[in-house]
Amino acid sequence: MTEAELYTVYKGVYVPTHLHPAESLKFYEEFSFRPDDIIIVTYPKSGTTWMQELVPLIMSGVPWLEVHRAYILNLEERPSPRMFATHFHYNMMPTSFFKVKPKVLYVMRNPKDVFTSSFHYYGMASYLVKPGSQTEFLHKFLEGKVVFGSWFDHVKGWINAEDKDRIMFISYEEMIMDLKDSVTRMATFLEKPLEDAVIEKIADRCVFKNMKKNKMSNYSLVPSEFMDQKKSEFLRKGVFCFNDVHTVDCKFY
Structure with a gap:
């Protein structure tokens, strides 16, 4: 099927119509x-799924803000602090975001690895x-003709x-290299300081091998007509590679 059949153009970028029908986008804007x-x-x-596993362990549950179920979850009635996840660009955020200025955890990843993971997905x-x-x-x-537009515009905007x-910038790669330190810094930013033993448990639970076994993280409960994991697993390798003059090194999350 084509982009015209599967996507909606919202504020200049493609979004999957199945996940972002008109009523959910209206709810998001308001x-x-x-x-x-x-x-x-x-x-x-x-690193979205990774963060959705980590942050709830620091705080509580994290619903998606702009997808079709958001407007029926009574998000406005939830007690503070509320947590949400979004793929939207900075300039796509609703008016109240700029007035109220909530806290943001922004995760970046090497675009080469984003491309590879996206290709399989x-x-x-x-x-x-x-x-x-x-x-x-x-x-x-590279032209941004994919869902949620250009990686370059997304990162540059944020x-x-x-x-x-009010924004904590953290990279996928530094989380791989030292997850415990990343959890500590996120907890501090969220004003939820944790004991070392708790940080250790969170980091252990969120290593790749354990997340891959977790049905809530590996999306194995999603029907195959929506995600066919026989073609590619939702959680594949969690790899990152970096180059310098002398070496090419790959680490796995």
Whole structure:
């Protein structure tokens, strides 16, 4: 199926129509934030599921803000602090976000790894346009003709956001290299300092091998007509690679 059949253009970028029908986008635009709200923001395939596992262990549950179930979950009635997740760009945030200025955890990942993970994900998710060859998908990815638009625009927009004291920027790669330190810094930012033993338990629970066994994290309960994990697992390798003059090193999360 084509982009016109599967996607809606919202504020200049593609969003999957199945997950973002008109009523959910209207709810999103009219949503009222609170100053103590916490928002996980990622470009797709940049550690979203990982953060959705980590932050609830620090705080509590994390619903998606703009997807179709949000407007029936009575989010406005939830006690503070509320937590949400979104893939939207900075300039796509609703009016109340800029007035209230809730806290944001923004996760970045190397675009090479985002591309690879996205290529496999597009091949197994029925609500996304099939990627074609890697070369074809690379052109779409670089031109921002994929869901949630350009990785470059997404990262640039949030990095240049105002009120940076309300935003914690953290990379997928530094979380891999030292998860306990990352959890400690996130907890401090969220004003939820944790004992060392608790940090140790959170880090252990959120290593890749344990998340891959967790049915809530590996999405194995999602029907195969929506995500065909015979084509590609939702949680694959969690790999990152970096190059320097002398070596090529890959680490796995």
